[in-house]
Amino acid sequence: MARSGAELISEYLIQEQVPYVVGLCGHGDLGLLDGLFDRQDELQTISTQHESIAGFIADGYYRVAHQPIATFTSCGPGSANLPVALGSAFMDDSAFLAITGNVPTSQFNRTPFQETGRYHQADFPSVVRPYVKRSYQATRPEQLPLMLRQSFSLMRRGRPGPVHLDVPLDVFAEKTEEPLQSPAEWNTGAVPQPGASPEEIERIRELILESRRVVIVSGSGVESSESEAALLAFARAHRIPVATSPLGKSTFPAEDELALGATGRNGTYAANRAARGADLVLAFGTRFDDRSTSSWLEGYTYRFPETRLVHVHIDPQELGRNFPPTVPVIGSPATVLRQLAEAMRETDYRSEDAYLDEVAAWKRKWFEHVAPNRGAEGGPLRPERLVADLRAVLPDDGILFSDVGIHHNWLVQEWEPREPRTFHQSWGFASMGFGLGGVIGSYLAAPERKHVAVVGDGGFLMLPSAVATAVQYDVPATWIVWNNGGFQSIRDQQRLYFGADRELATTFLGADGAPYEADHAALARSLGAEGITVTHSSDLSSALETAIASERPTVVDVSVTDAVGLPAAATWALPPLDHPRPGFGWPDA
Structure with a gap:
């Protein structure tokens, strides 16, 4: 025919x-x-x-x-x-x-x-x-x-x-x-999941048994291979703390006692402290990029090769790209985790209480530092308050997309995923607009769930037509506009590296030098969606509840302060500029 x-x-x-x-x-x-x-x-x-x-x-x-x-x-x-x-x-x-x-x-x-x-x-x-x-x-x-x-x-x-x-x-x-x-x-739908050789599995088992301070680092490859349940079971069976890469953030439930949070520049104190203090890191499906490793600077997030490294990745190009692996394994995290679980089944290896007590102390120290701000009152809102209220309102299986901007840094640090594949971000390429369109695709893939995107005011103004598409196709997505008056993550870097008075082309200003602010809620309404404006913490929770419960595309325009910096427990380098030292827990007490 x-x-x-x-x-x-x-x-x-x-x-x-x-x-x-x-x-x-x-x-x-x-x-x-x-x-x-x-x-x-x-x-x-x-x-x-x-x-x-x-x-x-x-x-x-x-x-x-x-x-x-x-x-x-x-x-x-x-x-x-x-x-x-x-x-x-x-x-x-x-x-x-x-x-x-x-x-x-x-x-x-x-x-x-x-x-x-x-x-x-x-x-x-x-x-x-x-x-x-x-x-x-x-x-x-x-x-x-x-x-x-x-x-x-x-x-x-x-x-x-x-x-x-x-x-x-x-x-x-x-x-x-x-x-x-x-x-x-x-059989185009078949996805082979290769594993480690028996010799590799035995060597990994030996390394685990020889080690007292083991940390698992879970990357996005755990998500790609749908091995979150296997990772959770393995970690719990042997009481091994789990850090995630930022991109792998929803591969491990944040509320689990073994959860450390994300590593790197935007990560938590516990994750970075545990990773650099480990004698063995078991890394699954992460590529150790600069922002997740403090730009490979020794001692900030990791101490390789002093710390031994088992690196499992489906792509052989990632093995040895940035850190020297003690045991490099070309394989799927799903298969290798299954192999390791079987190999360790006859052992009684569990992390010692003294080590886990240290980990718990690091987590408490971080919590005591950041948690008070999650309930901060007033307006414009503190970032921690916005994230905390959203977490309280979005169901555990609700799916959150982050666009690119300073809000992305806050979400990597503060957001607490509870189920697999519920937090998505443009990490490696960091494409602004990802959250605007991605949340529509998320709804098409799982229409029975709730779908929210957090986008910056700069990112929203780049591609607001996504809202029109959602209106046309009756997609009840929610966009939260993190309205802080400009491209403030870049403004903060200008101030850090070049001086507080050397800011240019980052804050939104009018011809008269006064702050410029678009009415994003009104723009949404002009496109046929719902639009809500929030300027005070007292109105946030109800606005989020209304938007997420709505069966209509909704934009929630939230005024967020631009005067609060992200707590830094690690660093990030832009050579040849001198990298900043962490502002929290550094050097270690």
Whole structure:
């Protein structure tokens, strides 16, 4: 049966059980839209007002459902708006299929309208190649079945990530009798989870038995491999304290007595103190990036190689990239945790009471420092009060997305996840707009749950059209705008590194030098959503309850003080600038 390229793509997406394609129309993807037209009952098309939002929706969907969906964008600037979202997904091991339209192959090299590339024809794949696991470009429809099958296998297997498929207009439109390659026959949904060798497991067991101060560091790979329950069981069986990477924050319940919080610049005192004082670190699915390790500066978060390191990661490139592993293991955290549980079953290893008492003391010291501010009264609100009230209102299985800004730092430090996969952030690429669109994808993946995004006032003004998309498709998401008058995380760095009087282009000011403040709640209402403004702590909890209970898209614009700094129990370096010393618990008493 002859089918157009667009019909092939639509059919294949349906066979892969993709429920949504999200994007923005243009002349480059006209053919694809026509192919989707007849399949609307099986494959819903969602139209956004900005291509980055489409990418963030797809990214958010994968982080909650662990299944990829697809985006569609047109040639030229349409697809050029996508790399910010692709980079966010790629750096954080999230996956979607990015289908980009291109100019007709018969017009390659003639510089038609919106062709990318003066020196190489239709070269959009070069634009996105750093941000995807692979980029395919089909120049005839017969190529599509193979490319689609390989794309879905590649997205899911190993380290998850987005894949790009570039399709010229004529390839969407022309027909072929090339048969589809069945996802079921090729088993594209299979996700191999390799484990450690028996020798590696025995060596790890020996290291654990030799050690008195063991710390587990749980990264986002634990989430990717859905091994949170295995990690919790292993930690409890042997009473081993657990720190998380910031990106792996919801892999371990914050209320558990073994929980230390996140490591690094925005982490807790207990996590950093335990990690640098350990004699053995068992790291699962973390890449030890700069912000989670105090920029690899010895003694702030870690003391490798003085501390021995077992590093488990699905991607061999991460083993030995930043720290020397005593035992490097190419493997899935799910499999290796299962192997270790079995290997340790006959031992009576449990962390000693004296060690756990120290850990508990570090946690109490930190709690006594930060907890009083969680109940602070007044307005503009203290950051800790906003986070505490949100935690009290959002159900345990509610899903929180953080956009990028100073609020992100506070959430990494203060937010207390209670269930797996309930806290999501753009960590590696730190793409502003992630929370705005991601929370829509989160709802599409789990409509029975509550979905909230915390976004800065700067980030919200970048892509407020996400609210319009939610209104169009009746998505009852809540956006909390952390309104502190500017890009204050960068302002604070200007003041720190260059002087308190050397601030430029970070605080929002009008032409007269007075503070500029947009009315984000009014903007939301103009787009058809609900809008609530909060200026005092006494009104916050009720406003959050109303918004989260609502079946309407709602923006809660909260005035937050810009005069409070994040308590620092570790550091972060921007060479050649001198790194700041931690302001709490340093040097250790």
